[in-house]
Amino acid sequence: MTDLVRVRRALLSVSDKAGLIDLAQALSNQGVELLSTGGTAQAIRDAGLKVRDVSEVTGFPEMMDGRVKTLHPIVHGGLLALRDNSDHTDAMDAHGIGAIDLLVVNLYPFEETVAKGADYQMAIENIDIGGPAMLRSAAKNHQFVNVVTDVEDYEALLSEMAANEGATRYAFRQRLALTAYGRTAAYDTAVSTWLATKSGTTARRQSFTGTLSQTLRYGENPHQGAAFYVDGTRDPSVATATQLQGKELSYNNINDTDAAFQMVAEFDPAVGPACAIIKHANPCGVARGETLREAYANAFRCDQTSAFGGIVALNQPLDGETADEIAQIFTEVVIAPGADQAAREVFAAKKNLRLLITDGLPDQNAGLTFKQVAGGILVQDKDVGRIEKGDLKTVTKRAPNEQEMEDLLFAWTVAKHVKSNAIVYAKNGATVGIGAGQMSRVDSTRIAARKALDMADVLKLDRSPTQGAAVASDAFFPFADGLITAAEAGATALIQPGGSMRDEEVIAAADELGLAMVFTGMRHFRH
Known part of the structure; x- marks a missing residue:
C-alpha cells in the first residue's frame, strides 16, 4: 500500500468560496499546479494566482449551462488511474491524461436552496452531478488521491502537507475518503427525500444521514459509546x-x-x-x-x-x-x-x-420520525395531531363545564408527550398527576393518583390535588376499571379516544358516577 503521496496537481471546483484563496495560495506556494472550473477559476485568477481552466485541459468547453464541464475522461482518468499499474499509466500516456493528486470540491447548495423555499425547477438546477462523480472517483482511488469536500478540512490538509514535505499519508487520505463518501450519501439522501415529498410517494430505498455535531462522553450508560449527529434543519x-x-x-x-x-x-x-x-x-x-x-x-x-x-x-x-x-x-x-x-x-x-x-420554538408542522429495530428502521409521520373543542364528542349524560373542558384539552395536550400507557390528571391549567409507561392502563391511573397523594403530603394539602381534576388517557379505556380508579381519585371529567369494544360499558360507568366524558376519535400512543 502506497503511504506518502506528493501533491503536484490539484483540481479545485467549489460552490462555497470560503477559504478558497488562502488554500489556493498555500498550494501554489508549494509548487502545486492548479486546475479549476468556472467561477472558482475566476476567483483564483482574480487573486493573482496562476490557474488552468479544466476546459483547456480537456479540450471541451463548459456547455449546457454548466451541466457538462468535468464529466470527461481527462478528468476522471486523472483521478482514477492507479499510479503503480502499468496498464493505467500507459493509457494515461497514450491519451494525454495527467494525474490529479488533490481534488477539492464542495457541491451545489441543494439543501440550502430547498430550505429557502425555491421552486421545483430551481431545486432541480441545484442538484450537482459532476461534483459527486468526481468525489466518488477520487475517494475510490484514495490510495493515490486526496479528496477534500469540507471547508473545515483545508487547514488539516495544509498541515499534513507541511509535515510531510508536500505529501500526505495513506491514513490521512483514507479519512478524507470517508468524509467524501459520507457527503455524497447525505447529498443523495437530501435529493431523494425532497423528491419523495414532492411526488407524494414512499421511496423504495430510503437513507438517513446527519453531520457529526459532537462525540459524546458516553451513551445512555457509561459502557456505551455515543455521538450526536444533526440533520441540517434550522428550526x-x-x-x-x-x-x-x-x-x-x-x-x-x-x-x-x-x-x-x-x-x-x-x-x-x-x-x-x-x-x-x-x-x-x-x-x-x-x-x-x-x-x-x-x-x-x-x-x-x-x-x-x-x-x-x-x-x-x-x-x-x-x-x-x-x-x-x-x-x-x-x-x-x-x-x-x-x-x-x-x-x-x-x-x-x-x-x-x-x-x-433557541431564539424560537420548535416547528410543529409535519415531518418524519425514525426508530431503529433489529434489521430495519421504522418510519412514520410525526404526530402533529391536535384536537379543538369542536372536535370533541360528549358521550355521557353530563357534559363538561367550561373549566373542565379547558382542563381536558390541556391534559390531552400533555398526554400526547407521555409514554404510553399514559394517564394525565390536570386542574386549572396544570398537571397534578402523571402515570407513564405502564403495561396496564389502570396501573398508570393508579400511579398518577398515588403520586398526587404523595405531593399532597409534601405540600401539606388537606386533600389530593386530583380532587376535581380532569383526566386524559392517550388511548381508550379497555375496561371501566381505569375510569373508576380515576373517579375514586376525585376526577370529575375524562377525555379519551373511544373505540373500544366496551365503550358502552365505560360510558355507563361514567354516567353512574356522574362523570363527564368526551371522545376525541384520535389516539396518541407514544412508545
Whole structure:
C-alpha cells in the first residue's frame, strides 16, 4: 500500500468560496499546479494566482449551462488511474491524461436552496452531478488521491502537507475518503427525500444521514459509546440551540431536552407562559401561568421529587424571577427561546446547569420520525395531531363545564408527550398527576393518583390535588376499571379516544358516577 503521496496537481471546483484563496495560495506556494472550473477559476485568477481552466485541459468547453464541464475522461482518468499499474499509466500516456493528486470540491447548495423555499425547477438546477462523480472517483482511488469536500478540512490538509514535505499519508487520505463518501450519501439522501415529498410517494430505498455535531462522553450508560449527529434543519431545537453555560450535554441530556422542548412548544407563547419539566423523557410537571415564574411553580408542584435533576423547558424568554425559582433545586438543563441578563446572572452561579437559548420554538408542522429495530428502521409521520373543542364528542349524560373542558384539552395536550400507557390528571391549567409507561392502563391511573397523594403530603394539602381534576388517557379505556380508579381519585371529567369494544360499558360507568366524558376519535400512543 502506497503511504506518502506528493501533491503536484490539484483540481479545485467549489460552490462555497470560503477559504478558497488562502488554500489556493498555500498550494501554489508549494509548487502545486492548479486546475479549476468556472467561477472558482475566476476567483483564483482574480487573486493573482496562476490557474488552468479544466476546459483547456480537456479540450471541451463548459456547455449546457454548466451541466457538462468535468464529466470527461481527462478528468476522471486523472483521478482514477492507479499510479503503480502499468496498464493505467500507459493509457494515461497514450491519451494525454495527467494525474490529479488533490481534488477539492464542495457541491451545489441543494439543501440550502430547498430550505429557502425555491421552486421545483430551481431545486432541480441545484442538484450537482459532476461534483459527486468526481468525489466518488477520487475517494475510490484514495490510495493515490486526496479528496477534500469540507471547508473545515483545508487547514488539516495544509498541515499534513507541511509535515510531510508536500505529501500526505495513506491514513490521512483514507479519512478524507470517508468524509467524501459520507457527503455524497447525505447529498443523495437530501435529493431523494425532497423528491419523495414532492411526488407524494414512499421511496423504495430510503437513507438517513446527519453531520457529526459532537462525540459524546458516553451513551445512555457509561459502557456505551455515543455521538450526536444533526440533520441540517434550522428550526429552533436542541440541535441548533446556543449553550450559554454549563458542561457538555450528555446523550441523556440531549434526548430529554428535546422531549421537554417539543412538549412546551405545544403552548403558544402569545396565549401565555408555559413550562414543562421532563425526567427520563417523560413530563413530570406541565403548567401554564399568568407569569413564567408561576408556570414553573405550578409545574414543579406536580411532582417535586421527580423534578430534581430534571430538564426545564419554557415557551417564553427566561427572566430573573423565574431563574431564581428554578435555581432553588438542582436542574440539569434549562432551554428557552431567550434569557435576560438577570436570568443569566442568576444561573452564572450554577456552574453545572446548562442554559440553552433557541431564539424560537420548535416547528410543529409535519415531518418524519425514525426508530431503529433489529434489521430495519421504522418510519412514520410525526404526530402533529391536535384536537379543538369542536372536535370533541360528549358521550355521557353530563357534559363538561367550561373549566373542565379547558382542563381536558390541556391534559390531552400533555398526554400526547407521555409514554404510553399514559394517564394525565390536570386542574386549572396544570398537571397534578402523571402515570407513564405502564403495561396496564389502570396501573398508570393508579400511579398518577398515588403520586398526587404523595405531593399532597409534601405540600401539606388537606386533600389530593386530583380532587376535581380532569383526566386524559392517550388511548381508550379497555375496561371501566381505569375510569373508576380515576373517579375514586376525585376526577370529575375524562377525555379519551373511544373505540373500544366496551365503550358502552365505560360510558355507563361514567354516567353512574356522574362523570363527564368526551371522545376525541384520535389516539396518541407514544412508545
